[in-house]
Structures are given as structure tokens and as C-alpha cells.
Amino acid sequence: MLKHNFDELVNRKGTECKKWDTYADDVIPMWIADTDFKCPQPVIDAMVKRAEHGIYGYPVNCKTFEKSIINWQKKRFDWDVDIDWVEYTPAVVPAIVYAMRAFTNPGDNIVIQMPAYHPFHDIIPNNGRHILGNNLILKEDGSYEVDYENLEALLSKKRTTMFLLCSPHNPVGKCFTREELTRISELCLKHNVFVVSDEIHSDIVYGGSKHIPFGSLSQEAADNCVVCVNPSKTFNIAGVRTGAVIIPNRHNHDLFYAPLENNKAYGRTVFGTLPIEVSYNECDYYADQLLEYLQGNLEYLENFVSTRIPKIKGGTSDYIFPCIVLQQSNFAINLIFG
Ligand SMILES: Cc1ncc(COP(=O)(O)O)c(C=O)c1O
Numbered sequence: 001m002l003k004h005n006f007d008e009l010v011n012r013k014g015t016e017c018k019k020w021d022t023y024a025d026d027v028i029p030m031w032i033a034d035t036d037f038k039c040p041q042p043v044i045d046a047m048v049k050r051a052e053h054g055i056y057g058y059p060v061n062c063k064t065f066e067k068s069i070i071n072w073q074k075k076r077f078d079w080d081v082d083i084d085w086v087e088y089t090p091a092v093v094p095a096i097v098y099a100m101r102a103f104t105n106p107g108d109n110i111v112i113q114m115p116a117y118h119p120f121h122d123i124i125p126n127n128g129r130h131i132l133g134n135n136l137i138l139k140e141d142g143s144y145e146v147d148y149e150n151l152e153a154l155l156s157k158k159r160t161t162m163f164l165l166c167s168p169h170n171p172v173g174k175c176f177t178r179e180e181l182t183r184i185s186e187l188c189l190k191h192n193v194f195v196v197s198d199e200i201h202s203d204i205v206y207g208g209s210k211h212i213p214f215g216s217l218s219q220e221a222a223d224n225c226v227v228c229v230n231p232s233k234t235f236n237i238a239g240v241r242t243g244a245v246i247i248p249n250r251h252n253h254d255l256f257y258a259p260l261e262n263n264k265a266y267g268r269t270v271f272g273t274l275p276i277e278v279s280y281n282e283c284d285y286y287a288d289q290l291l292e293y294l295q296g297n298l299e300y301l302e303n304f305v306s307t308r309i310p311k312i313k314g315g316t317s318d319y320i321f322p323c324i325v326l327q328q329s330n331f332a333i334n335l336i337f338g
Helices: 041-053 064-077 092-103 119-126 148-155 178-190 250-262 270-282 284-308
Strands: 086-089 109-114 130-135 160-166 194-198 225-229 243-246 324-328 331-335
Touching (some): 041 270, 064 270, 064 284, 086 092, 086 250, 092 194, 092 225, 092 243, 092 250, 109 119, 109 148, 119 160, 148 160, 148 178
Parallel strands (some): 109 130, 109 160, 160 194
Antiparallel strands (some): 086 243, 225 243, 324 331
16 A cells, blocks of 8 residues: 655745745744645656646546546545536635525525634625624533524524535534534525535544535435535645535536536636546545544644643544644644634
């Protein structure tokens, strides 16, 4: 089996890197979900081979991209995804905006759970919709719980038409259980609220917790959602600006896709889809070893904080995934928020 060297230090300065080329040299940037690990060797090899071909003309859709998404969802989460449910998107945040425009109207309310991934605070008002925030409840042990009572109050408001779920949740690192997701789904169905599930962090879940794709919960849930995925966090390929949506219901699929079709805004790129295909088809070993490595960092940090800065309270490692990875002097530390 291939083995990835997560200890390798790579200088990213001077590569137009948002993380390392934004600040002065004496600043250690720790704010973006972008690891400093090299991506898997099979991805690098495939990209080099494609680059050496020397012609980068218009690509045609041979469904290899869609098949790789199906492949990953099946082997990692046991979700049977149909090829017609999958669509290419230019990353996850634009996909959320497309969904918002397809399934809601200006002036509508969109529910998010607080604290929320910061672009959610921009894309909703930027598109003329209102944010309704449902605060996650911090428990004694550092984990978070959904406030169902308040959630239902927000979902039942007249102009609430969408719930933007972040599963697992960034920034608190909560991996929702089947029971929690089912309850959320039932509340959304009861109040006729469409669900967009951002599952970009689904691969990085620890300690016996298991990610459950929202669309796999039930037929009713599948018919009421768009699931957004991207291997960019796991394999450190966010710069290729490519992602995908999974939309099991045909009517919803067509509503989502019509504006892209009409505006000819579906153009994919050879260097965008290729790393995703190779990651999802060939790089389970990398995802597994990454998790093991990060788990070690997590234990290191928990131990360091509890012995050296005991007044800082951490969460439970069952729920926490690394928001940010800092690599320094041959070791990496996950900084945990929540
Ligand atoms: C919850 C969440 N959604 C989306 C994104 C960004 O996704 P993309 O680069 O595919 O737009 C991030 C990046 O940190 C994220 O944490």
C-alpha cells in the first residue's frame, strides 16, 4: 500500500498561496482550512501526465467525474448514488448560491446554525435573503447540541424556505448522528423547508463517529435536499476550484441545473476534474493515513493544553475535526475551536 509522508515540509511561499502569501514573513497563518500536506502522489502523477500531453482543449463529459463521486460515497458512506444525481460545480460555496437562487426567493429566510462558516454570513444577504441563526448549544463536556425548539420556531416562520446545514459542522466540529439528522429532516419536511447540506468535511471525522450523507437518510430526505461535496479538504486540492452536488430528486435537479444550462455556466476544466477523480478512485490510503496522523496531532494538542494551559477547555475528540493545520518544525498541530 502507498504511504504518504505527512511530515514533509513544503515551502508554499511564492506560489500565490492565500494562506502563506497574504501576510508578512513573521506571521504564521492559521485561519484557513487548507492543510500544508502535499496532495496524494497518484494525483500529482496524473496531473503531470495530463500536463505533458500538451493540449488542453475543450473537455467532453465522459461521466468519469460523476462515477468517482459515486464511488467515494459508496465505499466511504455506503450511499448508493445514481449517476444522474451528480453535477459538476465550481466548488461548494458557488453551489450553495446556485441552490439558494433555485429554491428560494429574494426576501426569504434561510436558517443556519451558529457559529457558522463565515462566507454563509455573506452569500445569504448578498443574494437578498435573510439569515435566521439557530445557536448550537455548548454542553459541559465541550460538545454541541442542536436547539430543536428554536430551530422549529425559525423553520415555521412564513418566509423560511431553506435550511443550510453544515454537516459535519464547521467551525464547532460536530458530526451529526443519524437520529439528529432525522429529526432535522423531519422538522424541515413538516415546515416545507428545503435542505442544502454542505458535506465538505465529511471525510475528517474521529473517534467512532460516522458521517451520514443527508440524502441517504430516507426517501423523503433525499427528495428534499441538495448535498454539496468536495474532496478539496481531505486531499488538499481546493485550488483547482471544482466540486459537485448530489441531487436525488429529478425535479429538484432540473430546477438547480436549468440556470447553469441556460447560461452555459457548466464548463468544467481538465485540471479541475482530474484530481478529484484520482483522489476518489485511488487515494483511500491517503484519507486513512491523514486521519490517523491528525488524530495523533489532536491527542498531542489535547495533552498539551490540558497539562500546560488547563484553563482552556477543549471539546471531545469524538466530535472534533481539524479546522486548521499548522505545520512547524516537523510536527503539525490541529487547532481546535469549540
Ligand atoms: C463548511 C465549508 N463549506 C465550504 C467551504 C469552501 O468550499 P469551496 O472551496 O469548495 O467553495 C469551506 C472551506 O473551508 C468550508 O469549511
